[in-house]
Amino acid sequence: MPVDYKYLSELLFPNVTMTEKELEEKYPPRDLPEGAKVTRFAPSPTGFVHFGGLFPSVVGERLAHQSGGVFYLRIEDTDSRREVEGAASALVRTLSHYGISFDEGVTEDGESGNYGPYKQSARAFIYHVYAKRLVAEGRAYPVFSTDEELEEIKTADKKAELKSVNWETDASARREAMFARRNFTIEDVERELSAGHKFALFAIAEGDGTRKRKVNDLVRGDLELPENDEDVVLLKSDGIPTYHFAHVVDDHLMRTTHVIRGEEWLPSLPKHLQLFSYMGWKPPKYIHISQIMRLDADGSKKKLSKRDMGANLDDYSRLGYCPCAVIEYVMTLLNSNYEEWRVQNPDKDYTEFPFNVKKMSSSGCLFDMKKLDDVAKNVVSRMTAEEVYENFLEWAKTYDPDFAALLGDRDYALSVICIGRGGKKPRKDYGTWLELRSYMEPFYDETFKVEDEYPENIDRGDIKGALTAFLESYDHNDDAGAWFEKVKAICAPLGYCADMKEYRASPEAYKGSVADISMMIRVAVTGRMNSPDLYTVMHIIGEERSLARVRSMINKL
RNA sequence: GGCCCGUUGGUCAAGCGGCUAAGACACCGCCCUUUCACGGCGGUAACGCGAGUUCGAUUCUCGCACGGGUCACCA
Numbered sequence: 229m230p231v232d233y234k235y236l237s238e239l240l241f242p243n244v245t246m247t248e249k250e251l252e253e254k255y256p257p258r259d260l261p262e263g264a265k266v267t268r269f270a271p272s273p274t275g276f277v278h279f280g281g282l283f284p285s286v287v288g289e290r291l292a293h294q295s296g297g298v299f300y301l302r303i304e305d306t307d308s309r310r311e312v313e314g315a316a317s318a319l320v321r322t323l324s325h326y327g328i329s330f331d332e333g334v335t336e337d338g339e340s341g342n343y344g345p346y347k348q349s350a351r352a353f354i355y356h357v358y359a360k361r362l363v364a365e366g367r368a369y370p371v372f373s374t375d376e377e378l379e380e381i382k383t384a385d386k387k388a389e390l391k392s393v394n395w396e397t398d399a400s401a402r403r404e405a406m407f408a409r410r411n412f413t414i415e416d417v418e419r420e421l422s423a424g425h426k427f428a429l430f431a432i433a434e435g436d437g438t439r440k441r442k443v444n445d446l447v448r449g450d451l452e453l454p455e456n457d458e459d460v461v462l463l464k465s466d467g468i469p470t471y472h473f474a475h476v477v478d479d480h481l482m483r484t485t486h487v488i489r490g491e492e493w494l495p496s497l498p499k500h501l502q503l504f505s506y507m508g509w510k511p512p513k514y515i516h517i518s519q520i521m522r523l524d525a526d527g528s529k530k531k532l533s534k535r536d537m538g539a540n541l542d543d544y545s546r547l548g549y550c551p552c553a554v555i556e557y558v559m560t561l562l563n564s565n566y567e568e569w570r571v572q573n574p575d576k577d578y579t580e581f582p583f584n585v586k587k588m589s590s591s592g593c594l595f596d597m598k599k600l601d602d603v604a605k606n607v608v609s610r611m612t613a614e615e616v617y618e619n620f621l622e623w624a625k626t627y628d629p630d631f632a633a634l635l636g637d638r639d640y641a642l643s644v645i646c647i648g649r650g651g652k653k654p655r656k657d658y659g660t661w662l663e664l665r666s667y668m669e670p671f672y673d674e675t676f677k678v679e680d681e682y683p684e685n686i687d688r689g690d691i692k693g694a695l696t697a698f699l700e701s702y703d704h705n706d707d708a709g710a711w712f713e714k715v716k717a718i719c720a721p722l723g724y725c726a727d728m729k730e731y732r733a734s735p736e737a738y739k740g741s742v743a744d745i746s747m748m749i750r751v752a753v754t755g756r757m758n759s760p761d762l763y764t765v766m767h768i769i770g771e772e773r774s775l776a777r778v779r780s781m782i783n784k785l
Numbered sequence: 786g787g788c789c790c791g792u793u794g795g796u797c798a799a800g801c802g803g804c805u806a807a808g809a810c811a812c813c814g815c816c817c818u819u820u821c822a823c824g825g826c827g828g829u830a831a832c833g834c835g836a837g838u839u840c841g842a843u844u845c846u847c848g849c850a851c852g853g854g855u856c857a858c859c860a
Contacts, residue, residue, distance in 0.1 A: 272860050307859055373858080381858060395786035395856085402856090428858045437788085445790095454788065464858040471860050495789055495855040518791080519853075529852065560809085564798055567809055589798080591791050592853065599797070599810045609823090653823045715819075728819075746819040758821035 231414055237364035239417055240427070244353075244360045251357060255343050255481045264297035266485045268333070269323075270478075272304040273315035277322045279539050279595070280520045280532055282558050284488045287517065289328050290583040291486055301333030302478060303347045306468045309382070316347075322541055326551045343482045348474050355469045355477055358507065359429055359462055367434075367506055368462055370427035371409050372420040378465055406459050426465035431473075433457045435502060443497060446486070446515045447588045456498040472496065476503040484512050491516040491592075515585060518592035520561075532595050539595075548623045548661025550611075552578075553604035560603060563587040574610060604659030613645045616664070620645075623661040631665055634672050643768050644671050647760045655760065670754040671769060676777070678755040682748070690739065692785045694718050694748045695778050704771040708763045718745050752781035 258266060267288035271281060292299035301323075303316050317336045323329075332341025339346045362368035373381070410432065420427065435441075435455025443451050462473040469477070479487060494516050504511040521529040522536050532539045544554050559566045559578050564587050566578075573580070608616060617638065624632035635641045645664075648655030658664040669675040682691055697718045706714065716726035723739040725731035731741040750762050753774050759765055766774040 270860095274860075304860065310859065371858085378858080393786095393856095399787065399856085426858095430858095448790075451790080458856085461858050466858080468858090470858070474860095490854095491790070492854055492860090497789095516790085521853080523796090531853080561797070567797095568799095571809095593798090594796060596796050596810070602810055605822095648822070651823095655822045657822055712819075741819080743819045750820065756821090760821070762819080 231366075231412075233366040234364050236369075236414060236417060237360045239414075239421065240363055240370055240429075241356055241360040244356050246353065246357050248357060248361065251354060251481060255483070258298065258483045260298070261296050263295055264485075265291045265295045266298045266300075266483050267292040267488055268300045268302050268479075268482065268484055269328075269330075270302040270304050270475075270489075271319060272307065272310065273312060273319065274307075274310045275312050275315060275534065277319050277541050278532075278534060279541060279554075280490075282326065282328075282541070282554070283517050283520070283562065284490065285323060285328050286555065286558050287515065287562060287583075287585075287588075288486075288488045290579070291488070291585070292331075293579070294583055297485070298331045299329075300341060300343070300482065301330040301335075301346065302482070303334050304471065304474065305347055305349045306464075306471065306474055308349070308466075308468075325545075326541075326555055348478065349468065351474075351478070352467055352469075354481065355463065355473060356467070358477055359469075359473075362431060362462070362506060363429070365506075366432075368429050368431045369410060369412065370417060370420075370429055372417075372425045372427045373465055374425060378426065409459070428461055428465045429463040430459040431462050431503065431506065433459050433502065435498065441498070441501075443501060444514070445494075446513055446585045448516065448590045451494075453494075453498050456502045458499070460499045460503070472499050472503065476500055476507065476509070479512055480504070480507065480509045486515060487512045488515045488517065491518050515588075517588070518590060521592050521594050523594060529592070529594065536595075538597055538600075545623075546627060546662075548620075548627065548664070549600070549604055549659070550607060550619055550661075553607040553659065554600070556607050557600045557603045560599075561589075561593055564589065601659050605656040606659075608659055608664075609649070609654040609656045613642050613649055616645045616649075617642055620661050620664055624665065627661075628665060631668075631675070634674060640671075640768075641668070644668055647764060647768075657760070670756065670759065670765070673773060676755055678751065678781070680751055680755065680757040682751060686744065686748070687739070688785050690722050690724075691748045692782055693722050694724075694745050695752055695782050695785075697721070698749055699775060699778055699782075702775065704767075708761075711763050715745060715749065716742050749778070752778045 258264075260266070269281075269285040269288050271277070289299050291297070301320065303319075305311050305316070316334055320330075320334065320336045332343065333339060333346040345351055359368060363370075409430065433456050435457045437454050437457035439455050440452040441455050443453050445451055460472050461470045463469050475487075478484075497514065497516075501511055520532045522532045522538075524530040534540060537543060541554075544551075556570075556578060559581065560570075563581070563583060565584075566581060569581050611619075617635070620641075621632060621635050624635060648657070658667050669677070682688075698715070701714045701717065703710075703714075718724075719726040719742050722745075724745055725738040725741045728741060728743065731738055735741075746762060747757060750759055751757060753759075753762065753766060753769070755777075
């Protein structure tokens with residue numbers, strides 16, 4: 229006897245009171261200008277935002293805001309087992325730190341917008357309306373499980389199970405099981421229900437897996453994917469939907485026009501398309517982003533995972549990468565012509581760049597910390613001294629409070645930051661605040677230390693002689709030219725060459741050059757072999773402290 | 786294993802039937818230079834393999850190889 233689906237749907241969902249019509253009215257199509265895109269970032273709150281998570285969020289944000297559309301945040305918390313406490317609000321905070329802001333959706337302490345709730349766990353009543361309809365249409369059926377079976381599902385380590393699976397026999401076994409599940413009578417259902425058993429809801433797959441269907445991805449173009457021939461779980465036995473069902477219902481109701489997600493979803497796209505077709509809804513456009521990879525020790529590419537350096541966004545904060553530098557790097561990876569645009573528009577905000585989906589790469593890329601560093605240096609070199617100061621101070625307050633205290637003398641700090649800043653060829657000494665911290669150490673007595681030893685082959689007596697001579701002739705009022713003339717004057721008596729050209733012509737005739745003499749002074753004053761222009765440095769540090777360091781060095785030798 | 790996606794120098798990548806195959810990072814050399822940084826110039830280095838289509842393939846087609854993804858009441 230054929231199953232009465234209408235009756236079955238009442239049996240399964242007796243408490244559904246809302247109608248689809250009501251939902252359509254509650255969440256009407258958005259009133260937006262032609263071409264405006266509605267995108268979303270829809271993470272599951274299983275931890276903290278990961279570098280890879282920046283990609284879909286930046287793409288979504290750009291696409292929406294560039295087109296005058298809407299960008300919203302939806303939390304996909306349909307798996308309570310994996311949910312991490314506080315992850316959602318941490319997520320909002322992190323993204324906002326990176327300058328990614330949402331027009332609606334989950335916020336740090338609640339949510340805003342007319343298309344909510346934006347947490348899937350709070351949307352069960354919505355999903356059930358559509359689930360009920362699919363049952364009534366004979367397109368979905370329940371599968372009952374006893375508590376013991378559910379317990380088993382919960383504890384089974386699916387990953388480990390899959391590894392030891394025999395794919396050949398398993399595939400046919402699963403098909404058989406699938407057909408077996410589809411066979412049931414109303415009496416079975418009534419019996420299970422009265423026994424208090426929970427059910428999961430499956431959608432019947434009507435596709436033919438041997439037939440291909442052309443589907444479009446905005447980045448990859450036309451793809452040939454097999455039709456879906458696997459029954460998908462719509463609702464888990466706790467009544468909460470799986471990703472597949474939630475995606476279809478939510479993105480329809482929230483009127484998403486473009487779904488941006490990782491390429492790991494590509495294989496399940498036929499499932500989603502089938503569900504959209506069952507529901508009679510127009511599917512959104514899809515953009516599947518490739519994964520960010522890292523180089524494994526054995527030389528192979530691996531997905532950038534949480535534990536990898538550079539994966540956790542907290543690493544960037546700790547190291548003091550300006551969020552805008554990280555975004556800048558993401559942009560270079562996202563759109564191949566971004567760097568070119570940046571060269572032509574050094575002072576524009578990245579949001580002025582015409583982001584183009586067609587310029588996105590369809591092959592996964594390797595995370596390159598060196599490139600990030602280069603980008604960061606460029607970003608910092610383009611900032612004003614004030615911007616650098618403010619950002620650096622902010623960073624230091626949480627990561628190096630002692631140093632932050634030193635930065636209290638704003639003008640002094642600015643004078644250091646100003647070295648080589650601006651102009652056509654700005655210095656690029658540091659790309660991170662941690663690097664800047666190190667760069668600034670010589671400028672404060674509290675952090676000054678002699679880090680670089682004089683090379684072994686330099687005569688200690690010469691150093692002492694040079695430093696002493698330097699002190700004797702030093703006049704703080706000298707200009708840079710006069711100052712250097714005096715340094716040159718130290719050379720000859722010690723057997724060093726004051727003229728570099730001459731020295732290079734016959735190095736064997738001298739013990740060294742003015743470069744060596746300068747180095748001797750440099751190490752004494754800054755504690756390092758390398759520094760920006762020494763005259764400038766000494767005038768920032770001041771006469772008294774500079775000379776004190778030189779004297780102290782003489783005494784140590 | 787089935788299915789899907791991908792494959793241009795060490796890395797990110799332009800290219801969309803005819804090019805000495807861009808550019809950026811990294812690396813090396815030279816120049817500038819008192820060191821460093823900046824800047825300038827130059828260099829090493831690539832179309833995975835094999836068929837086919839074509840007058841001509843990095844570009845189109847098909848195999849293969851390799852890499853990645855996926856096959857849960859996870860997302």
